[in-house]
Amino acid sequence: MDGLLTDTIGAISTAVGNAGISIIRMSGPEAFSVASKIFRGKGNFYEYRSHTVHYGKIIDPDNNDVIDEVLITKMAAPRTYTREDTVEISCHGGYVTASRILDLLYRNGVRPAEPGEFTKRAFLNGRIDLAQAEAVMDIIASRTEKSSKVAVSQLEGRLSDKINSLRTRLVEMLASIEVNLDYPEYDFEEVAADTLSMKIRSVYDELKNLIEGFHYGKILREGMEVAIIGKPNAGKSSLLNRLSGRNRAIVTDIPGTTRDILEEYVNILGMPIKLIDTAGLRETENAVEKIGVNKAIEVMDSSDLILFILDANSGFEQEDADILEKVEKYREKTIFVVNKTDKKDEGKLNEIKERIPNVLEISVLEDSGINILEREIYQYVNKNNIDTDNQILVTNARHKKHLQLSLADLEKALAAIEAGMTMDVVSIDIKSAAENLGYITGHQVSEEVVANIFERFCIGK
Amino acid sequence: MSRNCSNQNSYDVIVIGAGHAGCEAALAAARMGAQTAIFSMNLDSVANMPCNPNIGGTAKGHLVREIDALGGEMGKCADKTLIQSRMLNTAKGPAVYSLRAQIDRRSYQREMKHTLELQENLDLIQAEITDILVENNRVTGVRSHLGTVFNAKAVILTTGTYLKGRIVVGDVVYSGGPDGLLPANRLSESLKKFGIELLRFKTGTPARINRRSIDFSRMEIQHGDNPIVPFSFEHETIEREQVPCYLTYTTEKTHRIIRENLHRSALFGGIIEGIGPRYCPSIEDKIVRFADKERHQVFVEPMGLDTEEFYLQGFSTSMPVDVQIEMIRSLPGLENARIMRYAYAIEYDCINPLDLKLSLEFKNIDGLFSAGQINGSSGYEEAAAQGLIAGINAVLKIKGEQPLILDRSQAYIGVLIDDLVTKGTNEPYRMMTSRAEYRLHLRQDNADARLTPIGYKIGLIKEDRYKKFLIKQQSISNEIKRLKSKTVPPSDKVNEFLKRHSSSPISTGIKLYDLLKRPEITYEALKEIDDGMPDLPRSFAEQVSVSVKYEGYIAKQLQQIEQFKKMEQRLIPEDIDYEKIPGLRIEARQKLARQRPASIGQASRISGVSPADISVLLIYLDAKRKRGGKQ
Structure with a gap:
């Protein structure tokens, strides 16, 4: 049994749906080491006492992106449900943020938990007795049926069609390769390496789109993230309030009042949008404000769209130049806005226009230009093909994981062809890619390849 | 296992049928020390090849190598009697290199029969076995058509396609065995009596043509390889003159003849009910299913050196005789063909392999084993592989030892048997x-590394061969070590060499090992810039080269194998009661109860058993183990 319990499992423990908070749980020998890799809080995670709760952030160690602010609970074996080291992460919002965190766990060596697996471990580790275990078995069975129904209904429709069609293409490639390997004496057309590469690449591109769709899925579910940046007192908080129609941020005339990130969900032309107001992006000696500034930079990186707010009254100042420099690499996803046209100084406004020709003029105070801004935001979303009707969306982290594995297999296959490897080797990676897609739709590849050979190729004695 | 010299009626192991499965089974059993008898209805048909006169080919060549590595006979016999040999797939990678040889059919039979005759502990007897004898679900012996009872501790069924054989040529149907021999009509009833389910399968064979009537100038010629790569690991080289094979194609006329006469084909006319294989369709099947294909290949192969018979591979048919002649004469080079044997289809009884354990013993009859085409397989090599395993396991059973079960990561033999007994087959x-x-x-070049230690352990590989094997493994690993440690400094000579092989030049020193990893640099070529290269035999060099070139992929597969083994090693107790496991879905419960898999791994390959069912099973087994531990 020990062999099966050497890995660490993870899953979202709260129900799928829109909730204020979601809990991600992981259990197993690597739970603490994975947590210490992705959690940044006060002090060292390893030194936290067992059964204590800590505030901090989940970050992606690959690029230091902040995923969410969380509360993390550390529970050391054996006083846990599974009798293994266990970590629970409480994060904001519903399924999507939680899936992102879960995805991060998977990328760091955690395996998706099977239905009922926490309970199974609780039993196997002697935490619950046989009678309880048998009761749980019934639950697992019924739950599996239910969850497989859910999975099926989720997969009904375009996503499963799409994945099936990609898998079928891989199976056909395999059959074409295999028939030549298994029936060399027959005159079937040999699969040329470059043709094969082309075919693989086309599946690869479509897979990649699907995986990117996971991100769009998030946008549609939780709203596109729009970061509002600009120097202090340019009117960021006022704009946020104007767009959300509520007084949420504390607005004063003293620069630097908004010291932390403020978020607000708004509905722009039917599109859910998450507005993020950042602290002013200025060089500061003020310790508290400095945290806010750093945060703002992180938000710029992770957001889908940036609104850079300038001030028609104060003109293009050094601070704006600093921000412009920072925004430069996100230019593709930035809308430039100049506020306070009600108090504009023509000369200073022209200075701004010289540097940023297409700047959008608004006045939050007079409510002018706001409609145009809303339309711009809406159009940006559509420009990125986030079309709710035609985009096939991947929303499930497990599906995403298998899509990514499949993508990685295809990369290896392409590299193997590039390196001049023989077809018996290339087929290993293609088969693995097809199998990973099969895990999503529940198909076995091996039998299918054999059937496909006999259907398509004429062989006989 | 002592011999009762006065009594020729009492054996440890009895083998019914002396085809490719039977011969391996009997030789293995006798060589492991069991008193063995092998029965054939006709001693002149021992080890016959009623269909194609060749051994090996893709995956089949692997099987022959594995049989040899375990101490079986097929590879040695094929090496002695081959008349043409080719290594197929050499451009497609080491995993699929496949040895295929044309065999002098009569020589092979003579050679194998003589080997049986010379084998200590073994009696070769002509008789038709009509009954198996079973008491309390335990096999006790067999009865012959003459009424003689032979007692045995274990019995192996290797009846091939003989059981209730039915020959079909067009609309002519008669009771018959393969190759003009008699069928075995009575044993089926005996098997049924003991609750053994019988299926009806079908196969077929093409016509044989007299060489004098063939115009080879209108065909493509195919020569053998030089040098010949032997099947057996005991042979390093074979010096022999080879004969060519020929290739011709169907024509538009052939297709027209077939289409016009489709209604007369036994297949399409509905006379044949058995399930035929997808990979071996008759020519009429091919024309119908692949209507767009303009022509199909027909291989024209010699049946032996002292015969003028030629075999038409790719042209099996169940058409009546007059259509057969017309069809054959529409093939270029065969316009004046004189047919010696007509093509026929054959239907026969076989068992449902789901009734077998992985050891090839019946689940519900102790001591009764089954191997070869009767298990629903096709091909001489598949038959021989099963025969060898059944023979070994019959003896291990008598000795009270654990059976030899090769898993899917150890051998093609393991894949073959696991597929048959876990998934079953409908063709x-x-x-x-x-x-x-x-x-x-599972390459053909390393079959010895995978299996010879096992063959040695069970006693089929003798001491001297095992020693040679160990030396070979040692020199292979020494050579890999040497390649890893020796650095080639950059020089004009080396870079000129690399350039000549379209390989990028080096500016710093590089290990020989890393040079060999480049696809364009072969081990043989490396000799030019490697003065320390030892003079290794071909088979050694092949393994060195493959191990280095494919190291990354092989390592990856070994990792996967480790995962796979974990599940295979979780055994399910034989007395498990699936009815008592809460939470199993009904379909899974029925399938598991019917098939009684040996391990969690095997259970997971049964169609209709889901990963969730496996979880439930795992939990139950652990609960049971824990409860057992407490009591």
């Missing part, structure tokens, strides 16, 4: 490389 099962998950590990 004659042919081995293919694409059926093996760990193909890069």
